[in-house]
Structures are given as C-alpha cells and as structure tokens.
Amino acid sequence: xxxxxxxxASAKFNIPESTLRYxxxxxxxxxxxxxxxxxxxxxxxxxALLETVICLKNTHMPISGIKQYIDLVVEGDNTIELRxxxxxxxxxxxxxEISLMTESLKGIDVxxxxxxxxxxxxx
Amino acid sequence: xxxxxxxxASAKFNIPESTLRYxxxxxxxxxxxxxxxxxxxxxxxxxALLETVICLKNTHMPISGIKQYIDLVVEGDNTIELRxxxxxxxxxxxxxEISLMTESLKGIDVxxxxxxxxxxxxx
DNA sequence: TGTTGACTTAAACCATGGTTTAAGTCGTAT
DNA sequence: ATACGACTTAAACCATGGTTTAAGTCAACA
Numbered sequence: 001x002x003x004x005x006x007x008x009a010s011a012k013f014n015i016p017e018s019t020l021r022y023x024x025x026x027x028x029x030x031x032x033x034x035x036x037x038x039x040x041x042x043x044x045x046x047x048a049l050l051e052t053v054i055c056l057k058n059t060h061m062p063i064s065g066i067k068q069y070i071d072l073v074v075e076g077d078n079t080i081e082l083r084x085x086x087x088x089x090x091x092x093x094x095x096x097e098i099s100l101m102t103e104s105l106k107g108i109d110v111x112x113x114x115x116x117x118x119x120x121x122x123x
Numbered sequence: 124x125x126x127x128x129x130x131x132a133s134a135k136f137n138i139p140e141s142t143l144r145y146x147x148x149x150x151x152x153x154x155x156x157x158x159x160x161x162x163x164x165x166x167x168x169x170x171a172l173l174e175t176v177i178c179l180k181n182t183h184m185p186i187s188g189i190k191q192y193i194d195l196v197v198e199g200d201n202t203i204e205l206r207x208x209x210x211x212x213x214x215x216x217x218x219x220e221i222s223l224m225t226e227s228l229k230g231i232d233v234x235x236x237x238x239x240x241x242x243x244x245x246x
Numbered sequence: 247t248g249t250t251g252a253c254t255t256a257a258a259c260c261a262t263g264g265t266t267t268a269a270g271t272c273g274t275a276t
Numbered sequence: 277a278t279a280c281g282a283c284t285t286a287a288a289c290c291a292t293g294g295t296t297t298a299a300g301t302c303a304a305c306a
Contacts, residue, residue: 064292
C-alpha cells in the first residue's frame with residue numbers, strides 16, 4: 001500500500017490541511033495511522049473514505065450525519081442495511097434540494113430576461 | 124393596495140417572524156412601513172421583494188450579496204445593468220453548485236447500488 | 247551543529263445565519 | 277377595567293463549519 005502525507009491529501013482534494021485535521025478530530029477520518037514522528041499517514045483506504053466524506057459534504061450532509069455514516073462503516077458489514085437506509089434518505093434530501101434550487105433558478109432567469117429587455121425608459 | 128402583517132407574511136412563506144425581522148435589520152427588506160402602533164405593514168411590492176429574497180436565499184446567495192442586490196433595486200432604474208450582471212454571475216454560481224451536487228450524487232448512487240446488491244458474505 | 251520546512255497539538259478565534267429572551271406597547275373581547 | 281394575544285425592540289445566545297495561533301517536535305540539508 002502507498003501512504004500519503006497530509007500535504008499530499010490536501011493537494012489531491014484541494015482541501016486545507018487544517019480542515020483535514022478538523023475532520024479527523026470530528027471523527028470523519030478515523031483510524032488514521034501515524035509514522036514514528038507522529039505524522040498522519042493516509043492509506044489508500046483512508047483516501048477512499050475521504051473521497052466519500054467529500055462527496056457527502058458536497059451534497060450538504062451535516063458533519064454529524066457524515067460522522068454517523070462513518071461510524072457505521074467502521075463498525076463493519078453488519079451495518080450495511082443501516083448505511084443503505086442512510087444513503088437512500090440522503091439521496092431524497094439531495095434531490096429535493098436540487099429541485100428547490102432549479103425551481104428558484106427560474107426566478108433568477110426571469111430577472112435576467114427582464115433586465116436584458118429593458119428597452120429605454122420602461123419598467 | 125393590500126397590506127399584510129408580519130404573521131401573514133410569515134405564514135405565506137413559511138418563514139419565522141424572527142427571520143423576517145432579522146432580514147429587515149440586515150437591509151434585505153428596506154422601506155417597510157408601519158401602522159400607528161409601530162407594526163410592520165408589508166405592501167404587495169414588499170411581498171414581491173421578499174419573494175426575490177427567498178429565491179436568492181434558496182440558491183445560496185449570502186445575505187451580504189442579497190443586500191447588495193436589494194440596495195441596487197432601491198437605488199432605481201439606473202442600476203439595472205449592475206443588477207443584470209449580478210444575476211448573470213449568480214446564475215453561473217448556481218449552475219456550478221447544481222453540477223457539483225449532481226456529480227456527487229453519483230457517488231451516493233454507487234453506494235446505494237453496492238449496498239443493495241450485497242449478496243451474503245461478500246464485500 | 248544549526249537552521250529550515252513540514253509537521254504536531256490544544257485552544258482561541260471567526261463568520262454566517264439565524265433564534266431566543268426580556269421587557270414593553272397596543273387593540274380587542276369579556 | 278382588565279386580561280389576552282399580537283406585536284415591538286435590543287441584546288444575548290446558539291449551532292455550524294471551519295481557520296488561526298502559539299508553542300513545540302523532527303528530519304534533512306548546508
């Protein structure tokens with residue numbers, strides 16, 4: 001296995017090192033190994049987990065929710081049902097949010113149209 | 124013109140009264156009239172403006188940005204170009220965010236598929 | 247050997263977006 | 277008259293999601 005340092009992980013995902021440390025402290029990145037000097041070593045599994053964390057973060061799952069999910073992952077295969085439920089629920093929430101944004105975007109487009117077609121002295 | 128009270132506005136958009144007061148204080152709802160007793164009166168124009176505020180909020184424009192926009196609206200017709208620019212920029216930001224969410228949703232769907240097809244004792 | 251750069255920690259700090267509280271003022275129904 | 281519900285204010289409070297700071301350790305290079 002290849003390991004990477006915090007600076008490499010930071011560069012890879014374009015996330016500040018401070019944020020990665022914060023995530024670890026919050027339990028989003030458990031089981032991170034250290035070298036003899038106490039420096040974090042991200043295994044490939046950790047990187048994959050980080051990718052999942054980022055995916056959940058991008059879809060606006062709160063940190064507490066991500067932690068719940070990660071805790072289930074760590075707990076092992078007998079939590080797969082629960083994880084499935086979580087992901088299904090989250091999926092619905094994400095779809096709802098995308099719908100709301102898409103709907104609200106229409107209001108913005110109306111303004112763009114209106115402001116574009118303002119033909120001199122007309123409201 | 125019809126006017127409505129804060130409780131009516133609150134009910135209409137399903138937004139707490141405290142939030143409406145907060146928005147007014149932040150400059151998102153300027154020029155709100157009062158009755159003799161000092162109570163807010165939302166005119167139809169104010170309600171329309173509030174609808175815009177909500178639309179921008181739903182698409183994650185920060186309060187500072189919404190205030191900028193509202194300030195331009197209040198300033199009058201000579202700011203239409205600027206408003207158009209703002210809305211165009213915001214539109215791009217919203218599209219980018221929707222893209223990111225949609226893309227990240229794929230990662231979630233992969234998990235759902237994986238967890239759904241876990242056929243007994245297989246990783 | 248010493249100084250530089252990458253890392254560590256805990257704790258303090260910050261911005262954002264509200265929500266809650268406390269104290270008070272009205273208008274109206276009893 | 278009074279008591280109730282709807283409203284007002286300013287200020288305090290809160291959660292979320294980080295970021296920054298201060299002080300220290302370590303490896304490697306000059």
